[in-house]
Amino acid sequence: MRVLAAMSGGVDSAVAAARLVDAGHEVTGVHLALARNPELFRSGSRGCCSLADTNDARRAADVLGIPFYVWDFSEQFADDVVADFVAEYAAGRTPNPCLRCNEKIKFAALLERGIGLGFDAVATGHYARLQRHGDSVSLYRAAEQAKDQSYVLGVLSAAQLGRCEFPLGEVTAKAELRAEAAERGLLVADKPDSHDICFIPTGDTAGFLNDRLGQRTGDIVDENGDVLGAHLGHHQFTVGQRHGLHLSVPAGDGRPRYVVGVDPVANTVTVGPKGSLAVRTIRGIRPTWTEQPIAGSWRGLVQVRAHGEPMPATIEAADGTVTVVLDTPAFGIAPGQAAVCYDGERVVGAATIEATNS
């Protein structure tokens, strides 16, 4: 098989490519240039868009003896991921840019270009498992739950998954993977894992959004509408957030207060007790399915964060929406996040959270 291995410059994608070479595939490495003005060096462990990462990826490809190219997806990334990220916050929602990148860039623009050039599949270092049966394929959680990344792949369609390879799905411990990398002579064996959002290497999401959306003073109110304080822009707040509120009026009961709502039109942030964050029903839009589209009602598990717990629920899909009723209320679920549905370990599909109800 001719496989295009997406190489970020990290240890995971390097070992993924190496394993495919071992398996006898014809592997070509490709690094995605996503930043318009890449920084020379990583700051800390963050980021996947620095020139140092490009060089790490190239060096790994050279060690493996495979061709290596850098493909420029910076324009698509700016439009489909970064602009969407900013627009979602501006609309009072909490987006997941990694999911969006997988959906629009890695397993769309990159995959299509690779297929066009005669490749059979795209491989990444994601921790997830694929099980093929005949012409179809199912997506499962990784063997190592702590590293499982099936959530950020939950938006992929059957057609996309059919062209994927995830060689790290059976890895049971990251330490073993690092040892394997060292054994293979890959210099990234000890490179720290990347965290946070790659296009915000400082980790300062609020500052990043301020630069793009500006600061606009608004009220922080309680659930009765009484003003408790001021903020500099609703986009700096996410439902479930507890810190950074700087309220001038103490809570009557002395208990912590959380952001329970963000109103982008009125530019108000509503705070309340933890109890007000309890969510029982989730309404999702733009559903995607990893296999056949599903209609009707079924019992399953729902996960709403990359490292969140799977929650038992009754799920119903109809007319382009998905309604999730959780068995036990959950806290701090924000519109914009993705609800990924599982059947046991198997990923069924995903939807963007539009609204929640207690």
Next chain:
Amino acid sequence: MSTSTRSYLDHAASSPMVPAVAAAMGEVLLLAGNPNSLHQSGRSARRVLAEARESLAADLGAQPDEIVFTSGGTEANNLALLGAPRQGRPLVAISAIEHPSVAEFTARCDAVRVLPVAGDGQLQPGALSELGTDVALVSVMWVNNETGAIQPLGEVVAAAHAVGAWAHSDAVQAFGHLPVNFAESGLDLLSVSAHKLGGPVGVGALVVRRGVKLTPVGFGGGQEAKLRSGTVPVALAHGFAVAARLAVSQRDSEAARLAGLKARLAAGLDQIDRSRLNSAAKSSPAILNATFSGTRADDLLLLLDAAGIDASTGSACTAGLHQPSEVLLAMGRSASDARASLRFSFGWSTTQADIDRLLAVLPGAVAQARKA
């Protein structure tokens, strides 16, 4: 599909070393001694260096004391631009299609006038007519490294001298392929490099006309006429001289042979829909540049690479990221066409089989890249 024997069509990036040159260098590499030392070993090294300088000068139509060995073409160009004094004459004029080792001078000096080129990659007629007495140096390359376009050096020299300016030419892609005679050219400064003509990487020279006084860019032991300090690598200089002698002695027959290969390739490319040659009628026999509209050049390179063919875009990369060619943009091509262009460059090891292999693969690669 990967192959053990490759078709190397990227001589303009670096020509493989001629085996005879490697053999000649091998003997010198083992020679002890710094050519500046007074003892016997030093004298032996100095003799080899002097002979290399004389041999190279003869092949360049220059005097031995006009040769300043450098680490390559880039350093030679840097030395010419940074070393030319500009008292009373603040301006430097360069063409719009210079190699980065000349073009990036604009980042060091804001008094640079850029001379435009026409659609065929030649300096625009009349581009030189506006030079004034405020110009210290005019730098126009002999052969463009991306398109192979041969520039009108005679006009450049005449125009520069008419206003009392010096004339410099980056002849890195010309020397060894075209007749290059420093004395006859009238140039004041000329840059050449060894590894573009079958010599070793890491050595070049700036030819400095007698009477032309440059300011050194670096400081040190004052080697190379006090212009370029640092111990001269004798083996590299020797290899350069041997390679230059070989190239110059076979130049006319090789140029004719490469022109034949280039014509064969051009005829084949003509059969590819929506392709366009970017190499002017008056261009080096060793370089052919073509646009394949509707493709990304790096996709074509990937497909050719997989088919055993080494080619290039010819333009600069940032961390391996293909940028649209500044040269083609200067020639008026669109950004998308400037991203859809390849350079094929030939040299002593290029055979008709290489061209035929390319022509067998390229039409399919272009069709595939257009769909990707």
